[in-house]
Amino acid sequence: MTIDDIPTRLGQVQDRLLAACERAGRAPDSVALIAVSKKQPAEAIRAAYCAGQRIFGESYLQEALDKMAELTDLDIEWHFIGRIQSNKTRQIASHFDWVHGLSDPDHARRLNDQRPPERPPLNVCMQINLSGEDSKSGIEPKRAAELLAACLAQPRLRVRGLMTLPAPCDEEDGQRIPFRRLRELRDALASAEHPLDYLSMGMSDDLEAAVLEGATHVRIGTAVFGPRPYN
Numbered sequence: 001m002t003i004d005d006i007p008t009r010l011g012q013v014q015d016r017l018l019a020a021c022e023r024a025g026r027a028p029d030s031v032a033l034i035a036v037s038k039k040q041p042a043e044a045i046r047a048a049y050c051a052g053q054r055i056f057g058e059s060y061l062q063e064a065l066d067k068m069a070e071l072t073d074l075d076i077e078w079h080f081i082g083r084i085q086s087n088k089t090r091q092i093a094s095h096f097d098w099v100h101g102l103s104d105p106d107h108a109r110r111l112n113d114q115r116p117p118e119r120p121p122l123n124v125c126m127q128i129n130l131s132g133e134d135s136k137s138g139i140e141p142k143r144a145a146e147l148l149a150a151c152l153a154q155p156r157l158r159v160r161g162l163m164t165l166p167a168p169c170d171e172e173d174g175q176r177i178p179f180r181r182l183r184e185l186r187d188a189l190a191s192a193e194h195p196l197d198y199l200s201m202g203m204s205d206d207l208e209a210a211v212l213e214g215a216t217h218v219r220i221g222t223a224v225f226g227p228r229p230y231n
């Protein structure tokens with residue numbers, strides 16, 4: 001696996017997405033691919049960009065800022081998909097277009113207050129914990145309405161939908177269960193004023209299951225960039 005393989009791998013992921021959309025009877029452009037570039041060098045992002053990729057996801061703030069500084073010539077839409085820490089909200093609000101892991105009303109207030117006035121409202125997805133494990137981040141489904149209300153009170157945030165990161169499962173029927181629950185929770189929370197159109201779910205090993213259950217954003221790292229270097 002080298003940087004030269006990235007265009008081919010990106011094409012393979014796009015083919016998987018197309019096939020999944022076809023199986024699901026969905027339009028091919030109804031699912032956006034977020035290329036998850038955490039732990040990958042800036043050159044890997046540039047290679048994917050040259051192959052047409054525009055949306056990138058990062059999990060570690062300082063690493064992301066370093067790469068952004070190297071890639072200012074590229075027109076990238078940056079998504080923060082990592083765990084949010086209170087002392088990092090200002091930088092997240094300043095440098096990203098989307099935040100996927102919002103699960104704390106206090107973080108919502110901070111991101112709102114710290115979003116630079118010259119930038120459009122920050123797009124957010126609320127992260128829901130559907131595996132019920134304490135170790136996994138995200139808010140419990142029964143508290144999602146409360147978090148939504150806290151987010152809707154923030155004019156500098158735009159709540160776009162829900163995100164989940166389920167425990168791994170190796171067969172498709174099992175993979176679909178948490179994704180279906182996320183969609184059903186979205187249907188229950190959505191209204192005309194806040195349609196919550198977006199479902200951020202699906203990674204390298206379960207993107208087909210996610211598309212079948214209505215994903216609008218899949219977050220794909222390994223399948224695009226290869227294994228993450230260990231450090």
Ligand SMILES: *Cc1c(COP(=O)(O)O)cnc(C)c1O
Pocket residue numbers: 036038059081082165203204205219220221222223
């Ligand atoms: C790392 C990560 C991904 C990508 O995972 P892959 O299995 O490499 O595709 C997706 N979402 C989140 C939140 C991640 O942290």
